[in-house]
Amino acid sequence: MVDVTHSPSRLYFDASDDEKWLVIDGLQRLYSIYKFMDNLNGNESLTLQGLEFLKEYNGYKSEDIPRPLMRRINETNVTAYLLRPGTPLNVKYNIFKRLNTGGMELTPQEIRHAIYPAKSSDLLKSLAEDSVFVKSTSNSVPTTRMLDQEFSLRYVAVAYYGIEHLRDDSDQFLNDTMQWISDTIDFDEREKNCRSFHEEVDCAYKIFKQYCFRKLGRDNRRRPVNKAVFEVWMRALHELNAEQRKLLVNRADEVRDEFTNLCDSKTDESRLFVQALGSGDRSYYPRRFTYINKLISKVLQHA
Known part of the structure; x- marks a missing residue:
């Protein structure tokens, strides 16, 4: 049984192919995290905006974040749910459909x-x-x-x-x-x-x-x-x-x-x-x- 409760810290993947996981829910969040941390590769990273808490960090990039706080970010656990090989396609469809809640909804x-x-x-x-x-x-x-x-x-x-x-x-x-x-x-x-x-x-x-x-x-x-x-x-x-x-x-x-x-x-x-x-x-x-x-x-x- 897969828990399909929508949560910002939960990511869902179709792992039928071990070589290539398909993001079912969380693509936008993953991309945002990647772009925020991308300064490690010498690229321009995202800037924090519209923070509800820790508002003093609005306008900060990842390289501007204090090291203790950055360590906490790096050590934060993210829960990933995987659909393993053999999961019926209709089950996958229903999970996609139930998780299709954010951004532009898929048809x-x-x-x-x-x-x-x-x-x-x-x-x-x-x-x-x-x-x-x-x-x-x-x-x-x-x-x-x-x-x-x-x-x-x-x-x-x-x-x-x-x-x-x-x-x-x-x-x-x-x-x-x-x-x-x-x-x-x-x-x-x-x-x-x-x-x-x-x-x-x-x-x-x-x-x-x-x-x-x-x-x-x-x-x-x-x-x-x-x-x-x-x-x-x-x-x-x-x-x-x-x-x-x-x-x-x-x-x-x-x-x-x-x-x-x-x-x-x-x-x-x-x-x-x-x-x-x-x-x-x-x-x-x-x-x-x-x-x-x-x-x-x-x-x-x-x-």
Whole structure:
């Protein structure tokens, strides 16, 4: 059991690799200590500022601190908690998440990137950089905090890993998908995934144009890109063959009209769809896909 109580004197490391420890919590503190003591290497050290106690030392550098006090600093113990090899990745994820309290908090995808094998992130990055995906989202999905890679992960989760694997929450579902990618997808499979993703995003863009992966309304207002809308349409299009996707593109006006009806919350069916789309409850999750599959079947019957 790892104590994940946040304390300034406690540092947490992923020590799975004996040659290279990964800082889970405490990087900023470690860096500050290092820079304060860096005068030993002939470099400019940090200056103490904003001290709550011992205020007389504000403005001091490490070389200015009296020797008795500096000796106490050098002899101060720091408690380090190590995650040893064999610690389950989901345990690591939860520890990262619970300790993610100071400075700029990591996004869930940034945590996954840090703890899961690089092979998983490599595939997600390739998908996120797809030119049609960037165009279909109007370049509005941020890359700086790996939100674009979370979209990629959601695609792999619903299209390949399978929504039947969703157990308690979406975080666990996406974590399991990261591990599944690493365990099962080789280079050839990765190339196949990229081609499928490109074709399916391209189909969605041809149908919805500038409204791609957004809720639709009769007011024609362009709403933000929506993760749940992205999931339901990408899974639905993934399950179709090329000819069926072509038929949907040819009947794009009807698809958009039917999807607008589902999003407008004016009928019992649309209210239930919007509820399923916005709910994080496990029992609602499969329902959102059912509505889109029904919509597609209706359109294809008219073709």
